Amino acid sequence: MASRRRGGRGAQLGAAGLLTLATLAGTGAAHSAAAAPQALPAGCSGTSSITCRYAVAPGNYDVTVSIGGASAGQTEMWAEARRLMLPATRTAAGAVATYSFTVNVRQPEGQPTGQGGTGNPGLDLRFTGSGPQVSAVSVKPASQPLVAYLAGDSTVCDQPVAPYTGWGQMITPSLRPGAVIANYGDSGESSGSFLSNSALLPALLAKVKVNDPVFIQFGHNDKQTSASAYRNNLTTMISRVRAKGGVPVLVTPPVRRLFDGNRLTPTALHVNGVNVNLPAEMRAVGTAQRVPVVDLTARSKALVESLGPSASAQLFLRSSVDGVTDNTHFSQYGATQMGALLLRSIREQNLPLAAHLR
Missing domain, CATH: 2.60.120 (Jelly Rolls)
Known part of the structure:
Protein backbone atom coordinates (compact mmCIF):
# COMPACT_ATOMS: atom_id res chain seq x y z
CA MET A 1 0.00 0.00 0.00
CA ALA A 2 1.96 2.96 -1.20
CA SER A 3 -0.70 5.39 0.00
CA ARG A 4 -2.13 5.91 3.45
CA ARG A 5 -5.91 5.66 3.12
CA ARG A 6 -8.59 6.66 5.60
CA GLY A 7 -10.84 8.23 4.98
CA GLY A 8 -20.48 17.95 21.90
CA ARG A 9 -20.83 14.74 23.91
CA GLY A 10 -24.03 12.84 24.52
CA ALA A 11 -25.34 10.95 27.52
CA GLN A 12 -23.01 10.44 30.44
CA LEU A 13 -21.94 7.24 31.84
CA GLY A 14 -22.67 -14.58 -1.49
CA ALA A 15 -22.01 -15.98 -4.67
CA ALA A 16 -21.20 -19.73 -4.92
CA GLY A 17 -17.88 -20.43 -3.24
CA LEU A 18 -17.82 -17.13 -1.35
CA LEU A 19 -17.91 -16.95 2.42
CA THR A 20 -20.05 -14.79 4.65
CA LEU A 21 -19.35 -13.48 8.11
CA ALA A 22 -21.44 -14.93 10.91
CA THR A 23 -24.39 -12.57 11.16
CA LEU A 24 -26.41 -11.82 14.23
CA ALA A 25 -29.79 -12.06 12.51
CA GLY A 26 -31.90 -14.46 14.50
CA THR A 27 -29.61 -14.43 17.54
CA SER A 143 -15.26 -6.92 33.23
CA GLN A 144 -11.97 -8.53 32.13
CA PRO A 145 -12.84 -9.18 28.48
CA LEU A 146 -10.57 -11.13 26.18
CA VAL A 147 -9.01 -8.52 23.90
CA ALA A 148 -7.81 -9.64 20.46
CA TYR A 149 -5.28 -7.14 19.13
CA LEU A 150 -4.63 -6.54 15.43
CA ALA A 151 -1.27 -5.30 14.16
CA GLY A 152 -1.23 -4.49 10.47
CA ASP A 153 -1.60 -2.02 7.62
CA SER A 154 -4.45 -0.43 5.64
CA THR A 155 -5.88 -3.80 4.59
CA VAL A 156 -6.47 -4.51 8.31
CA CYS A 157 -7.20 -1.12 9.88
CA ASP A 158 -10.43 0.70 10.76
CA GLN A 159 -11.00 2.79 7.64
CA PRO A 160 -13.32 5.63 8.71
CA VAL A 161 -14.67 6.54 5.26
CA ALA A 162 -16.18 4.25 2.62
CA PRO A 163 -15.41 2.71 0.21
CA TYR A 164 -12.04 1.78 1.78
CA THR A 165 -12.53 -1.02 4.31
CA GLY A 166 -10.10 -3.13 6.35
CA TRP A 167 -10.94 -6.72 7.23
CA GLY A 168 -10.34 -5.91 10.91
CA GLN A 169 -13.42 -3.68 11.06
CA MET A 170 -15.65 -6.38 9.54
CA ILE A 171 -14.92 -9.32 11.86
CA THR A 172 -16.27 -7.59 14.97
CA PRO A 173 -19.88 -8.90 14.60
CA SER A 174 -18.57 -12.45 14.92
CA LEU A 175 -17.33 -12.05 18.51
CA ARG A 176 -19.46 -12.97 21.49
CA PRO A 177 -19.94 -10.44 24.30
CA GLY A 178 -16.92 -10.62 26.60
CA ALA A 179 -14.45 -10.62 23.71
CA VAL A 180 -13.43 -7.55 21.74
CA ILE A 181 -11.22 -6.47 18.85
CA ALA A 182 -8.64 -3.71 19.45
CA ASN A 183 -7.54 -2.78 15.94
CA TYR A 184 -4.11 -1.14 15.87
CA GLY A 185 -3.81 -1.51 12.10
CA ASP A 186 -2.45 1.66 10.51
CA SER A 187 -2.23 2.65 6.85
CA GLY A 188 1.14 2.50 5.14
CA GLU A 189 2.94 0.55 7.87
CA SER A 190 5.61 -2.07 7.22
CA SER A 191 6.95 -4.64 9.65
CA GLY A 192 9.76 -2.22 10.51
CA SER A 193 7.76 1.00 10.88
CA PHE A 194 5.18 -0.67 13.11
CA LEU A 195 7.96 -1.68 15.50
CA SER A 196 9.51 1.77 15.71
CA ASN A 197 6.47 4.07 16.01
CA SER A 198 5.52 4.68 19.64
CA ALA A 199 1.82 4.93 18.69
CA LEU A 200 1.83 1.42 17.24
CA LEU A 201 3.49 -1.69 18.73
CA PRO A 202 4.61 0.00 21.98
CA ALA A 203 1.10 1.38 22.55
CA LEU A 204 -0.45 -2.01 21.76
CA LEU A 205 1.92 -3.83 24.12
CA ALA A 206 1.11 -1.41 26.94
CA LYS A 207 -2.45 -2.82 26.91
CA VAL A 208 -1.84 -6.53 26.32
CA LYS A 209 -2.82 -8.90 29.16
CA VAL A 210 -1.92 -12.52 29.71
CA ASN A 211 -3.56 -14.77 27.08
CA ASP A 212 -4.70 -11.91 24.85
CA PRO A 213 -4.14 -12.94 21.20
CA VAL A 214 -2.21 -10.57 18.93
CA PHE A 215 -2.72 -11.09 15.19
CA ILE A 216 0.25 -9.78 13.15
CA GLN A 217 -0.09 -9.12 9.38
CA PHE A 218 2.57 -7.27 7.37
CA GLY A 219 3.85 -7.48 3.82
CA HIS A 220 2.10 -4.98 1.57
CA ASN A 221 4.49 -2.19 2.52
CA ASP A 222 7.62 -4.35 2.91
CA LYS A 223 8.36 -3.80 -0.78
CA GLN A 224 12.11 -3.40 -0.30
CA THR A 225 12.57 -5.28 2.98
CA SER A 226 15.26 -7.98 2.93
CA ALA A 227 14.46 -11.50 4.04
CA SER A 228 16.64 -11.17 7.13
CA ALA A 229 15.11 -7.82 8.15
CA TYR A 230 11.58 -9.13 7.66
CA ARG A 231 12.30 -12.23 9.73
CA ASN A 232 13.97 -10.16 12.45
CA ASN A 233 11.06 -7.71 12.60
CA LEU A 234 8.49 -10.50 12.98
CA THR A 235 10.64 -12.34 15.53
CA THR A 236 11.01 -9.15 17.57
CA MET A 237 7.24 -8.61 17.58
CA ILE A 238 6.69 -12.21 18.68
CA SER A 239 9.22 -11.89 21.51
CA ARG A 240 7.72 -8.64 22.78
CA VAL A 241 4.15 -9.98 22.69
CA ARG A 242 5.23 -13.10 24.58
CA ALA A 243 7.06 -10.98 27.15
CA LYS A 244 3.70 -9.42 28.02
CA GLY A 245 2.00 -12.80 28.27
CA GLY A 246 0.14 -12.35 24.97
CA VAL A 247 -0.34 -15.03 22.33
CA PRO A 248 1.11 -14.04 18.93
CA VAL A 249 -0.53 -15.28 15.73
CA LEU A 250 1.03 -14.53 12.33
CA VAL A 251 -1.23 -13.73 9.36
CA THR A 252 0.23 -13.80 5.84
CA PRO A 253 -0.95 -10.80 3.77
CA PRO A 254 -4.00 -11.11 1.49
CA VAL A 255 -3.28 -10.97 -2.22
CA ARG A 256 -3.47 -8.03 -4.57
CA ARG A 257 -5.65 -8.31 -7.68
CA LEU A 258 -2.89 -8.46 -10.31
CA PHE A 259 -3.41 -11.14 -12.95
CA ASP A 260 -1.29 -12.67 -15.68
CA GLY A 261 -3.95 -14.50 -17.64
CA ASN A 262 -6.02 -16.37 -15.07
CA ARG A 263 -3.26 -16.59 -12.45
CA LEU A 264 -2.06 -14.02 -9.96
CA THR A 265 1.38 -12.52 -10.50
CA PRO A 266 4.30 -12.87 -8.07
CA THR A 267 3.75 -9.23 -7.03
CA ALA A 268 0.14 -10.07 -6.18
CA LEU A 269 1.44 -12.92 -4.03
CA HIS A 270 3.89 -10.63 -2.17
CA VAL A 271 7.18 -11.53 -3.77
CA ASN A 272 8.68 -8.11 -3.16
CA GLY A 273 11.01 -5.83 -5.10
CA VAL A 274 14.15 -7.57 -3.82
CA ASN A 275 12.71 -11.02 -4.69
CA VAL A 276 11.74 -11.98 -1.14
CA ASN A 277 8.72 -14.25 -0.87
CA LEU A 278 7.25 -12.59 2.20
CA PRO A 279 4.50 -15.15 2.96
CA ALA A 280 7.06 -17.97 2.78
CA GLU A 281 9.35 -16.06 5.13
CA MET A 282 6.48 -15.50 7.56
CA ARG A 283 5.59 -19.19 7.52
CA ALA A 284 9.24 -20.03 8.23
CA VAL A 285 9.28 -17.65 11.20
CA GLY A 286 6.09 -19.27 12.50
CA THR A 287 7.71 -22.70 12.34
CA ALA A 288 10.94 -21.53 13.95
CA GLN A 289 9.17 -19.65 16.74
CA ARG A 290 6.35 -22.18 17.18
CA VAL A 291 3.75 -19.55 16.43
CA PRO A 292 0.51 -20.39 14.61
CA VAL A 293 0.21 -18.96 11.11
CA VAL A 294 -3.03 -18.09 9.35
CA ASP A 295 -2.19 -18.38 5.66
CA LEU A 296 -4.44 -15.61 4.40
CA THR A 297 -2.27 -15.34 1.27
CA ALA A 298 -3.15 -18.89 0.22
CA ARG A 299 -6.81 -18.59 1.16
CA SER A 300 -7.28 -15.24 -0.60
CA LYS A 301 -5.36 -16.51 -3.65
CA ALA A 302 -7.76 -19.44 -3.96
CA LEU A 303 -10.75 -17.10 -3.67
CA VAL A 304 -9.51 -14.43 -6.08
CA GLU A 305 -8.32 -16.91 -8.72
CA SER A 306 -11.57 -18.90 -8.48
CA LEU A 307 -13.48 -15.71 -9.29
CA GLY A 308 -11.12 -14.75 -12.10
CA PRO A 309 -9.89 -11.38 -13.38
CA SER A 310 -13.36 -9.93 -13.89
CA ALA A 311 -15.54 -11.15 -11.02
CA SER A 312 -12.77 -10.68 -8.43
CA ALA A 313 -12.95 -6.91 -9.00
CA GLN A 314 -15.92 -6.75 -6.60
CA LEU A 315 -13.57 -7.60 -3.73
CA PHE A 316 -11.49 -4.50 -4.38
CA LEU A 317 -12.30 -0.92 -5.45
CA ARG A 318 -13.83 -0.22 -8.88
CA SER A 319 -14.14 3.17 -10.54
CA SER A 320 -17.66 2.35 -11.78
CA VAL A 321 -18.88 1.70 -8.23
CA ASP A 322 -16.40 3.33 -5.87
CA GLY A 323 -15.06 6.20 -7.97
CA VAL A 324 -11.54 4.78 -7.84
CA THR A 325 -9.74 1.69 -9.12
CA ASP A 326 -7.53 0.05 -6.51
CA ASN A 327 -6.35 -3.56 -6.65
CA THR A 328 -4.84 -3.56 -3.16
CA HIS A 329 -7.52 -2.10 -0.88
CA PHE A 330 -10.85 -3.78 -0.24
CA SER A 331 -14.43 -2.77 -0.74
CA GLN A 332 -16.74 -3.41 2.19
CA TYR A 333 -17.75 -6.65 0.49
CA GLY A 334 -14.14 -7.66 -0.08
CA ALA A 335 -13.12 -6.89 3.50
CA THR A 336 -16.04 -9.01 4.68
CA GLN A 337 -14.79 -11.89 2.55
CA MET A 338 -11.21 -11.56 3.81
CA GLY A 339 -12.47 -11.44 7.38
CA ALA A 340 -14.51 -14.57 6.79
CA LEU A 341 -11.42 -16.38 5.50
CA LEU A 342 -9.54 -15.38 8.65
CA LEU A 343 -12.39 -16.50 10.91
CA ARG A 344 -12.59 -19.85 9.16
CA SER A 345 -8.87 -20.38 9.82
CA ILE A 346 -9.29 -19.40 13.48
CA ARG A 347 -11.98 -22.04 13.88
CA GLU A 348 -10.20 -24.76 11.89
CA GLN A 349 -6.88 -24.19 13.68
CA ASN A 350 -8.59 -23.79 17.06
CA LEU A 351 -6.74 -20.55 17.72
CA PRO A 352 -7.21 -18.65 21.02
CA LEU A 353 -10.13 -16.58 19.73
CA ALA A 354 -12.10 -19.58 18.44
CA ALA A 355 -14.03 -20.20 21.66
CA HIS A 356 -15.24 -16.59 21.63
CA LEU A 357 -16.76 -16.60 18.14
CA ARG A 358 -20.51 -16.66 17.61
Missing part, protein backbone atom coordinates in the same frame (compact mmCIF):
# COMPACT_ATOMS: atom_id res chain seq x y z
CA GLY A 28 -31.14 -11.47 19.31
CA ALA A 29 -33.76 -11.74 22.00
CA ALA A 30 -36.87 -10.68 20.08
CA HIS A 31 -40.28 -9.86 21.45
CA SER A 32 -43.41 -8.10 20.32
CA ALA A 33 -43.91 -4.55 21.41
CA ALA A 34 -47.44 -3.30 21.80
CA ALA A 35 -46.19 0.24 21.42
CA ALA A 36 -42.52 0.81 20.74
CA PRO A 37 -41.00 3.95 22.24
CA GLN A 38 -41.22 6.89 19.87
CA ALA A 39 -38.41 8.89 21.48
CA LEU A 40 -34.78 7.97 20.93
CA PRO A 41 -32.70 6.83 23.92
CA ALA A 42 -30.68 9.44 25.81
CA GLY A 43 -27.55 10.44 23.93
CA CYS A 44 -29.04 9.58 20.52
CA SER A 45 -30.15 11.83 17.66
CA GLY A 46 -31.04 11.60 13.99
CA THR A 47 -33.60 9.92 11.74
CA SER A 48 -32.28 8.32 8.53
CA SER A 49 -28.99 7.80 10.39
CA ILE A 50 -28.99 7.73 14.19
CA THR A 51 -25.90 8.61 16.21
CA CYS A 52 -25.52 7.86 19.93
CA ARG A 53 -22.64 9.38 21.89
CA TYR A 54 -21.51 8.54 25.41
CA ALA A 55 -18.82 10.36 27.41
CA VAL A 56 -16.81 7.40 28.67
CA ALA A 57 -13.09 6.99 29.26
CA PRO A 58 -10.95 4.79 27.00
CA GLY A 59 -11.47 1.13 27.78
CA ASN A 60 -13.78 -1.75 26.89
CA TYR A 61 -17.55 -1.52 27.26
CA ASP A 62 -20.43 -3.97 27.13
CA VAL A 63 -23.12 -2.47 24.91
CA THR A 64 -26.68 -3.77 24.66
CA VAL A 65 -29.01 -2.30 22.07
CA SER A 66 -32.67 -2.87 21.29
CA ILE A 67 -33.77 -2.22 17.73
CA GLY A 68 -37.27 -2.09 16.30
CA GLY A 69 -40.45 -0.15 16.87
CA ALA A 70 -44.00 0.40 15.79
CA SER A 71 -43.17 0.08 12.10
CA ALA A 72 -41.00 -2.42 10.22
CA GLY A 73 -37.37 -1.45 9.85
CA GLN A 74 -33.87 -2.51 8.87
CA THR A 75 -30.97 -1.51 11.08
CA GLU A 76 -27.22 -1.99 11.08
CA MET A 77 -24.92 -0.76 13.82
CA TRP A 78 -21.41 0.67 13.62
CA ALA A 79 -19.12 1.64 16.50
CA GLU A 80 -16.33 4.21 16.71
CA ALA A 81 -14.35 4.50 13.44
CA ARG A 82 -16.78 2.50 11.29
CA ARG A 83 -16.46 -0.89 12.98
CA LEU A 84 -19.41 -3.05 12.03
CA MET A 85 -21.13 -4.49 15.12
CA LEU A 86 -24.53 -5.56 13.74
CA PRO A 87 -25.08 -6.43 10.06
CA ALA A 88 -28.29 -5.19 8.45
CA THR A 89 -31.10 -6.77 10.49
CA ARG A 90 -34.82 -6.56 9.77
CA THR A 91 -37.47 -6.11 12.45
CA ALA A 92 -41.19 -6.56 11.88
CA ALA A 93 -43.71 -3.89 12.81
CA GLY A 94 -44.25 -3.93 16.57
CA ALA A 95 -41.20 -6.12 17.28
CA VAL A 96 -38.04 -5.30 19.21
CA ALA A 97 -34.83 -7.36 19.14
CA THR A 98 -31.96 -7.02 21.62
CA TYR A 99 -28.26 -7.60 20.88
CA SER A 100 -25.10 -7.35 22.99
CA PHE A 101 -21.47 -6.64 22.08
CA THR A 102 -18.22 -5.57 23.69
CA VAL A 103 -16.67 -2.44 22.16
CA ASN A 104 -13.11 -1.11 22.46
CA VAL A 105 -12.89 2.67 23.00
CA ARG A 106 -9.62 4.50 22.28
CA GLN A 107 -8.46 7.98 21.39
CA PRO A 108 -7.77 8.31 18.53
CA GLU A 109 -10.64 5.94 17.90
CA GLY A 110 -9.46 4.64 14.52
CA GLN A 111 -5.94 4.39 13.15
CA PRO A 112 -3.46 4.92 16.01
CA THR A 113 -1.45 7.61 14.19
CA GLY A 114 -4.65 9.62 13.62
CA GLN A 115 -4.80 9.18 9.84
CA GLY A 116 -8.22 10.21 8.58
CA GLY A 117 -9.03 12.00 11.83
CA THR A 118 -9.01 11.16 15.51
CA GLY A 119 -12.78 10.94 15.99
CA ASN A 120 -14.63 12.04 19.11
CA PRO A 121 -13.66 11.28 22.72
CA GLY A 122 -15.85 8.63 24.31
CA LEU A 123 -18.04 6.01 22.63
CA ASP A 124 -19.80 6.64 19.32
CA LEU A 125 -22.50 4.31 17.97
CA ARG A 126 -24.12 4.82 14.58
CA PHE A 127 -27.27 3.11 13.32
CA THR A 128 -27.86 3.05 9.57
CA GLY A 129 -29.92 1.03 7.11
CA SER A 130 -33.26 1.44 5.39
CA GLY A 131 -35.31 2.69 8.33
CA PRO A 132 -32.96 2.32 11.32
CA GLN A 133 -34.73 2.03 14.67
CA VAL A 134 -33.22 2.22 18.15
CA SER A 135 -35.42 1.84 21.22
CA ALA A 136 -32.83 1.30 23.98
CA VAL A 137 -29.06 1.47 24.55
CA SER A 138 -27.15 0.29 27.62
CA VAL A 139 -23.41 0.93 28.12
CA LYS A 140 -21.38 -0.40 31.04
CA PRO A 141 -17.68 -1.14 31.63
CA ALA A 142 -16.68 -4.65 30.55
